[in-house]
Amino acid sequence: MTELQPGVVLDIYRRILNIRRFEEEVGRLFTAGELPGVVHLYIGEEAVAAGVCAALRDDDYVTSTHRGHGHVLAKGGDLNRTMAEIFGKETGYCRGKGGSQHIADFSIGMLGACGIVGGGIPIATGAGLSIKLRKTDQVSVPFFGDGAANEGSFHESLNLASAMTLPVIFVCENNQYGEFTPAQDTMNIEDIAVRAGSYGMPGHIVDGTDALEVYAVVHRAVMRARNGEGPTLIEAKTHRRGGHAEGEEAFLAGQTYRLPEEEELARLRDPLLILHERILHEGVADAHALENIEQETTQRVADAVTFARESPWPAEESVLEDTWA
Amino acid sequence: MPRKASVDAIREALRSEMQRDESVVVMGEDVKLAVFAGTRWLHREFGDERVINTPISELAVAGAGIGAAATGIRPVIDLMFGTFLYLALDQIANQAGAMRYMFGGQTKLPLVFMTVNGSGISAGHHHSQPMHPLFMNMPLIKVVVPSTPYDAKGLLITAIRDDNPVLFLSPLALGSLRGEVPDETYTIPLGEAAIRREGDDVTICTAGAMSRRCMEAARTLAKEGIECEVIDLRTLKPWDEACVLRSVRKTGRFVAVDESFPVCGAASEWAATVAEKAFQHLRAPVQRVSNLDVPLPFSPVLESAAVPTTERIVNAARRCMQAEPA
Numbered sequence: 001m002t003e004l005q006p007g008v009v010l011d012i013y014r015r016i017l018n019i020r021r022f023e024e025e026v027g028r029l030f031t032a033g034e035l036p037g038v039v040h041l042y043i044g045e046e047a048v049a050a051g052v053c054a055a056l057r058d059d060d061y062v063t064s065t066h067r068g069h070g071h072v073l074a075k076g077g078d079l080n081r082t083m084a085e086i087f088g089k090e091t092g093y094c095r096g097k098g099g100s101q102h103i104a105d106f107s108i109g110m111l112g113a114c115g116i117v118g119g120g121i122p123i124a125t126g127a128g129l130s131i132k133l134r135k136t137d138q139v140s141v142p143f144f145g146d147g148a149a150n151e152g153s154f155h156e157s158l159n160l161a162s163a164m165t166l167p168v169i170f171v172c173e174n175n176q177y178g179e180f181t182p183a184q185d186t187m188n189i190e191d192i193a194v195r196a197g198s199y200g201m202p203g204h205i206v207d208g209t210d211a212l213e214v215y216a217v218v219h220r221a222v223m224r225a226r227n228g229e230g231p232t233l234i235e236a237k238t239h240r241r242g243g244h245a246e247g248e249e250a251f252l253a254g255q256t257y258r259l260p261e262e263e264e265l266a267r268l269r270d271p272l273l274i275l276h277e278r279i280l281h282e283g284v285a286d287a288h289a290l291e292n293i294e295q296e297t298t299q300r301v302a303d304a305v306t307f308a309r310e311s312p313w314p315a316e317e318s319v320l321e322d323t324w325a
Numbered sequence: 326m327p328r329k330a331s332v333d334a335i336r337e338a339l340r341s342e343m344q345r346d347e348s349v350v351v352m353g354e355d356v357k358l359a360v361f362a363g364t365r366w367l368h369r370e371f372g373d374e375r376v377i378n379t380p381i382s383e384l385a386v387a388g389a390g391i392g393a394a395a396t397g398i399r400p401v402i403d404l405m406f407g408t409f410l411y412l413a414l415d416q417i418a419n420q421a422g423a424m425r426y427m428f429g430g431q432t433k434l435p436l437v438f439m440t441v442n443g444s445g446i447s448a449g450h451h452h453s454q455p456m457h458p459l460f461m462n463m464p465l466i467k468v469v470v471p472s473t474p475y476d477a478k479g480l481l482i483t484a485i486r487d488d489n490p491v492l493f494l495s496p497l498a499l500g501s502l503r504g505e506v507p508d509e510t511y512t513i514p515l516g517e518a519a520i521r522r523e524g525d526d527v528t529i530c531t532a533g534a535m536s537r538r539c540m541e542a543a544r545t546l547a548k549e550g551i552e553c554e555v556i557d558l559r560t561l562k563p564w565d566e567a568c569v570l571r572s573v574r575k576t577g578r579f580v581a582v583d584e585s586f587p588v589c590g591a592a593s594e595w596a597a598t599v600a601e602k603a604f605q606h607l608r609a610p611v612q613r614v615s616n617l618d619v620p621l622p623f624s625p626v627l628e629s630a631a632v633p634t635t636e637r638i639v640n641a642a643r644r645c646m647q648a649e650p651a
Contacts, residue, residue, distance in 0.1 A: 061392075063392075092429070094431070097428070106431045111392065114420075115419075119388075119416070121388070122389055123420065126388055126389030126391055126392020126396075127393065130393040130396040133375075140392075153415070156385030156386075157382075157389075159382065160382055160385045323426060324489050325433040325434075
């Protein structure tokens with residue numbers, strides 16, 4: 001951490017806090033019945049998106065998952081438009097046509113969240129191909145979970161990216177569960193990162209609750225990709241604070257699936273608290289400065305909720321807009 | 326005018342667009358060697374960067390095409406046999422067709438998926454299926470099925486210039502067919518049918534490989550004094566509904582002939598549209614002639630029996646002529 005500029009550390013902290021306060025609010029709104037559909041919260045995993053995106057430029061690409069709010073915000077997405085999309089309003093990123101699982105902001109290289117497990121991986125790989133063909137030094141990052149690492153799209157994309165030396169950093173967020181099933185029940189390996197070896201690329205394991213470690217490892221992989229040295233697989237071990245989806249109690253019908261020791265770990269390894277403590281401990285900023293960031297963030301989230309609530313619903317006629325280009 | 330095979334027409338279209346637009350790239354399994362020859366030799370002119378041999382990974386290749394199309398490239402993805410599209414379905418159905426709409430119009434996807442389609446060379450079920458109805462059923466994907474080398478060139482050029490995902494399906498049975506193809510670049514609008522033969526008695530609507538068979542049937546029927554109007558749709562989505570309805574208003578009889586499976590096949594869509602929008606002009610029940618509802622068999626005898634035969638088309642037209650209005 002000492003080698004990182006204080007500005008970078010605080011930037012990462014802001015991204016984490018932004019996501020945390022936003023997602024807490026989304027959870028409350030869902031419980032209050034204000035949101036249509038379903039939401040999957042990113043709480044507990046913020047250090048991954050924040051650490052990765054802090055190591056990227058605006059013109060770098062990412063693709064995301066069904067648990068995608070954090071990736072949008074970490075990449076620099078607008079809180080108001082993100083919240084409005086989750087509400088299904090006209091002012092949302094996708095004019096209410098995508099919703100929570102399909103938010104994109106092409107202006108900042110966010111090529112879309114994705115409701116299909118593993119669906120974004122080939123698309124980010126294609127963005128990597130495009131970078132290579134256009135001869136720029138951008139990079140492309142698909143975010144995906146442990147579950148996606150068992151999809152064909154993951155294996156095909158890693159092979160393709162490696163065979164073609166594409167500037168892609170594959171970021172696996174291993175949050176220990178594919179929906180409701182522990183990852184350890186669905187694969188006979190401890191670490192997904194070892195799969196990199198099968199495709200002839202480096203694989204790294206990072207503590208996905210430590211944003212600065214994520215940043216450092218991703219930064220090196222990004223430099224490698226920008227230099228034309230090809231793809232990297234990074235497995236960030238992390239924890240999902242909540243369930244697979246908000247409101248899942250309704251269909252769990254009293255069943256439990258979390259392993260108690262893992263749940264305890266998820267509570268202890270809170271990426272927000274970890275970075276908060278390090279910033280104070282190492283004197284990057286004082287409590288007063290962090291409190292200011294907290295207040296700014298809380299206000300921005302509150303403003304986003306007001307914006308979304310007060311935004312109009314899409315006009316019914318717009319159902320036939322945004323069709324053929 | 327020079328006579329060329331469909332594969333040569335396809336190669337000319339690709340060459341024309343690769344010369345015209347540096348962002349056009351061709352990728353797929355064996356596109357350099359090119360089993361169906363459409364992409365053969367292109368790498369000599371345009372290099373390995375723009376003519377890309379990929380792993381046999383249909384899902385990743387399709388997705389990579391989407392990601393590239395969303396970020397400034399105009400890819401033509403050659404998946405070889407139409408049935409291989411099944412392996413890429415998640416990316417085509419969930420992403421390619423949906424992304425622009427789902428993201429509120431933020432992106433365009435100038436992207437062509439190119440394969441052969443249908444049966445006719447005893448390739449067996451895994452290399453012979455008609456794929457077009459599946460994609461007609463997906464919103465916002467264009468589906469093109471040329472039936473002549475001339476159309477193949479003009480339609481492919483238009484497809485490559487289109488800013489939407491287009492599925493370009495060349496009839497497998499017509500691979501070696503030769504026809505007149507100008508050397509120069511030309512386009513044919515998507516969604517515009519060709520009337521292959523004019524007639525006042527029966528409208529036969531078809532596309533792709535069945536166009537020739539319908540023309541044979543029309544010649545047989547003409548000997549009986551039944552004059553058929555044969556409409557080759559060329560594009561199945563969007564399709565030239567107006568042309569078909571105009572013809573039905575004239576003839577009052579409609580036969581839909583399509584090389585695909587009968588349930589929810591293309592013929593069903595055409596027949597339903599005619600029944601819905603031209604019912605008062607119909608003098609006989611609409612007729613559908615489709616594949617039999619079985620996987621494509623291998624033996625040439627069985628294979629040709631499984632797709633619409635000239636005889637079945639002729640009989641359908643005769644049934645129209647014999648029907649008495651209620």
